[in-house]
Amino acid sequence: MxxxxxxxxxxxxxxxxxxxxxxxxxxxxxxxxxxxxxxxxxxxxxxxxxxxxxxxxxxxxxxxxxxxxxxxxxxxxxxxxxxxxxxxxxxxxxxxxxxxxxxxxxxxxxxxxxxxxxxxxxxxxxxxxxxxxxxxxxxxxxxxxxxxxxxxxxxxxxxxxxxxxxxxxxxxxxxxxxxxxxxxxxxxxxxxxxxxxxxxxxxxxxxxxxxxxxxxxxxxxxxxxxxxxxxxxxxxxxxxFPVEINGSRPELYSMVEEYRTDDAEIIFVAMGSICGQIKVVVDKLREKGERVGLAKIVVYRPFPKEALKKALKNARRVAVLERAVSPGANPPVFDEIRSLFYDERKRPDIRDFIVGIGGRDVKLDHVEKMHEMTKKDRGKKVEWMF
Amino acid sequence: MAIMGLPEEEYFSYGHRACAGCGAATALRLITKAAGRNSILVESTGCIEVVSTPYPETAWKLPWIHGAFENAASIASGIEAALKYSGENTKVIAIGGDGATYDIGFGHLSGAFERGHDFTYICYDNEAYMNTGIQRSGSTPYGAYTTTSPSGKKSIGKEEWKKDLVHILAAHGSPYVANASIGYATDAFKKLKTAIETEGPTFVNLFATCPTGWRSATEKSIEIAKLAVDTGVCPLYEIIDGKHKLGRPKDIDKLKPLEEYLKLQGRYRHLFRPEKNKETIEFMENRVRKNLENLLKYEECGL
Amino acid sequence: MIDFEKVKLKVNDKEITIGCVLESNGSTANLKTGAWRSKRPVVDFDKCIGCGTCWMLCPEGCISKREDGKFEIDLDYCKGCGICANECPVKCIKMIMEEK
CATH class of the missing domain: 3.40.50.970 (Thiamin diphosphate (ThDP)-binding fold, Pyr/PP domains)
Structure with missing residues (x-):
């Protein structure tokens, strides 16, 4: 359908x-x-x-x-x-x-x-x-x-x-x-x-x-x-309404869906359809032995503070894939996630990729590249991925 | 119990914060009496909304809702559809000032009329944005001073004629539109009642003096609204299923002089000082007359 | 049916309502707007013919019919605009200055 x-x-x-x-x-x-x-x-x-x-x-x-x-x-x-x-x-x-x-x-x-x-x-x-x-x-x-x-x-x-x-x-x-x-x-x-x-x-x-x-x-x-x-x-x-088609949705809906985050060192954060591509890349990288996962924001307002903290607290690095901008300031989702950890002693390194603005394709190799940049800590804190 | 043909019961309580002599407050008393108990009022942002609901108080004794400035007709559309869905037979009456009706809410009003919702829209027409401090609207008459159409060396006040909203709404195919004045209150009440009882989208423009904005004496509010009719500025007429019916003035050759009306209002004072602006007043008189002649022609031709 | 008690809640020790809804009960009557007045209407009941013109045109709706059919003005709410005096067909209402 x-x-x-x-x-x-x-x-x-x-x-x-x-x-x-x-x-x-x-x-x-x-x-x-x-x-x-x-x-x-x-x-x-x-x-x-x-x-x-x-x-x-x-x-x-x-x-x-x-x-x-x-x-x-x-x-x-x-x-x-x-x-x-x-x-x-x-x-x-x-x-x-x-x-x-x-x-x-x-x-x-x-x-x-x-x-x-x-x-x-x-x-x-x-x-x-x-x-x-x-x-x-x-x-x-x-x-x-x-x-x-x-x-x-x-x-x-x-x-x-x-x-x-x-x-x-x-x-x-x-x-x-x-x-x-x-x-x-x-x-x-x-x-x-x-x-x-x-x-x-x-x-x-x-x-x-x-x-x-x-x-x-x-x-x-x-x-x-x-x-x-x-x-x-x-x-x-x-x-x-239990799952009938495998992978069509999480078994248990939650405000933040955690995908292979258990032992992940690098965690992507994203919202919407782009999460589908990220999951594919996560699976591929996992096969290569990379400890990577995705925290998918299902509910953005109210902001799921506790669920996000829980999902991200053990990561070394967090990469937010952001599909909006705030001219003159940091992108909104990035800033909100960073502020979650302001009072925490242990906090991941958090960076932001501005992607897919105005319908620009976000391809699988794009996501892989962002993983690579995050892993090697290359590029700007807020990076436009054209 | 009825007094002068109007129900005694009040649905708009005293204690409201309208200025002394507020024509719109009288208008709302007439409107609520015509509406009766089985009705829902939808109000635009504006004087009446502000003066009637200083939270946690309300002047209303009927179901009443205010959303925003421009959207009373759309909110009314949603309410009418909801009542239809629930099988309720309650009258829906949207009310706005002239700013909400002639200007910012015009698209909403046109949309609701085109769709043919069963509701009545009533404009209490005090001919400017009074709630924000007397600014010019599409309803402000030619020659009137407002704070955004001030008179000056190069200006006679507002330089454009008032928008003919009644005919614009009639052109939507409405079964009933009317122009009324609080100066002829029993007539206004009858028109309001007819509009509310007529099925389909109906409209009444209810001319209502604003002593604060028109710079007129508070006790003259009704007198001025009556003079507006007797000088031909605000003719009382109905358009019933596309056919005009002119009520007052009865004889357009016996109109009261326009000056009588203008002189009672500070908003026209500049037309008389330092000397009388004959040219402008004559132009206004001619145009008023032409408008009345048109209305009569329509009526004569069965239009 | 709406239970208006259930709509109430307290924030900062102040009683408010969900979505700022109110029961339409004409509670503006809590404020006696008569205090705004600078002139006061005085009715000559001997002259009043009980026509109801003042009642119909009053912006406040604070004029009511007495048992004898004549109309009286509630000075608690009358703002002193003078419409009633101006419109009365038998001129039975006079506006006099309020004494401060």
Whole structure:
């Protein structure tokens, strides 16, 4: 199945009351398939074909505030257009769910993949999942609703899937029966927000300096709390839906997937589809006797501090493969990982490779070269790998 | 119980922080009375949003939501779809000031009307960005002073005519759009009620005095809004399924002089000082008249 | 149904609500905006015909119908704008300066 269609299928199973989306490359296959479901009466969801992404996220806000499950999908410029409302949705604690087909930011205009869009949205208060392949796209979509709607969380979430590399990728994968999904993911039950004349409430008031800080702190606390919920949901999902196709996903989903890290001296850190290539290289190098592994970040927000520390603490060197930049500063994932070890006595040497920006291919020999450079400590601390 | 044909029950509580003499506050009382209990209000950022919900207090007694400045129509779209999904039959009413409606939220509004959601959008039109301190909007009338269209040696205030939003929305195929004024409150109430009860996307532009922004006396808010109608500046009309129906002014040959309206407002003071700017006032009068003639023509031709 | 008790939480010893939601209960009435007023309306009830014009046009919604059908103004909330006095068809409301 195409990974985009895997997302559509998962959304159909979750049956949001309202779907609102605007077409943007490379997200289009997701919404086209959903449109077909609606046209054929295969889903009860109301689908609003909005006139912009700004409107899409706003309609989702409205639907979620009314008390129904809501979903949207977008990419790069579309996410940027939504930016203002991303903060509002999380501040109002509305569990809107989104798929983000990762795509580079203009200018120059590019339809190809990197992570500049989602990384720019790391501080908007949304939970961020990153998928490696079609199976994970499907599974994480089902899980994101459950995490977002948990009463201990009540936060929006996005599943990030690499544009083209994943959105247009066909892979054999496993799907689940509607009744099993329903059991795992019951209907959304609002705790704090409905729009109902029988219980009139006010949502979205003005927060003065006397309350704003406490309100924001409560949102930050909920994001911290979501770590526990994410781990619970990952465990429950992994048990209910065991692996059927070997290597299609981890047996037990976790915030950081550790791949052959046990005795690894060098550990790669990465997110998304690139992890597939890294795993191949890790296997190849392992055959040659190299002690190398991968720590794959599955959940980037909340940042999995403890899981990453655990995964990396015994490594001699860590190489972050970064698919975004922060002009004028170190790349974001690199800096965040380095700061994890600031207070630790034992800390690995951590370096950063900026790769695959604007859809530039990251080939296997590229990854091997980065391993070589890391092993021999050659090159700059932050290296652009063209 | 009804008083002057309006329900006695209040859904917009006193204690709100609107300025004394706020026309928009009167407008909201009319809107909520027309909406009734079985409705959901969606508010744009703006004066009414700010004055009505100083957390942890709220002036509302109805379901009410505010998201952002420009997106009330889109939020309303999502709510309407959610109600449809849940099989609920509740009225959805989006409310915005003229900045939210004519300018920044225009695309959202057009999108929601094109899609044909069953909701009503009401603009309380006080003809400038009042919440941020009286800046020019697409609704600010020709010749009016605002802080970003100040009058000066080379300027008469705003130099562009007000956007004709009512007709733009009518052109979307809406079954009901109307222009109303708080100066004729029972008429406004009827129009609001008709809009809310009509299925499909409907619109009411509700002219509402802002004494702070218009530099007018607080007690004159209704008088000014009435004069706006009687001078032809703000004609009361409906477009029902594409057909015009003009209410007031009743006789365009018996309009009150425009000056009567302008003189009550500090925003037009520069048109009278140091001496009367006859040319500008005549130009305005002619254009007001032309607009009324057009409306009458439409009505006569059954358009 | 929303349980408004369950929506409350405490941060920094301050009671707040999840997503800053509130029960729509007209609680702005906690603030008596009458304190803003510089002029006060005085109704001559002998002249009042109970038409309701003042009630309909008041921006505060602080005018209510008495049992005798005439309208009285709640000075706790009246901001003294004077619309009622200006619009009253029988001119039964006068605005007088507040004494400080």
């Amino acid at each position: 195409e990974a985009s269609h895997a997302i559509s299928e998962a959304v159909k199973l979750a049956e949001p009351g309202v779907i609102a989306a605007y077409p943007i490359t490379p997200q289009t296959h997701i919404v086209e398939r959903i449109s077909e479901y609606v046209a054929n009466g295969e889903t009860g969801s109301e689908y609003i074909r909005v006139e912009s992404e700004f409107s899409a996220i706003s309609a989702c806000l409205g639907a979620s505030a009314t008390g129904v499950r809501s979903y949207t999908a977008t990419a790069s410029q579309g996410l940027a257009l939504m930016f203002e409302i991303l903060f509002i949705v999380s501040g109002m604690r509305l569990p809107v769910c989104m798929t983000l087909a990762n795509r580079a930011m203009s200018a120059p205009i590019s339809i190809w993949n990197d992570h500049q869009d989602s990384i720019s949205a790391r501080d908007v208060g949304w939970i961020q999942f990153y998928a490696e392949n079609a199976q994970e796209c499907y599974d994480l979509t089902l899980m994101q609703f459950k995490v977002s709607e948990d009463h201990r969380v009540l936060l929006p979430s996005m599943v990030c899937m690499d544009g083209f590399v994943l959105t247009h990728l066909y892979e054999s994968m496993n799907t689940y029966a509607k009744e099993d999904v329903d059991e795992f993911l019951p209907a959304y039950k609002p705790l704090h927000a409905v729009l109902d004349p029988k219980q009139p409430m006010t949502q979205g008031p003005i927060g003065f300096p006397s309350e704003y800080m406490e309100l924001r702190k409560s949102q930050v606390d909920a994001t911290e709390n979501s770590i526990e919920v994410i781990e619970e949901v990952f465990k429950e999902f992994s048990e209910r």
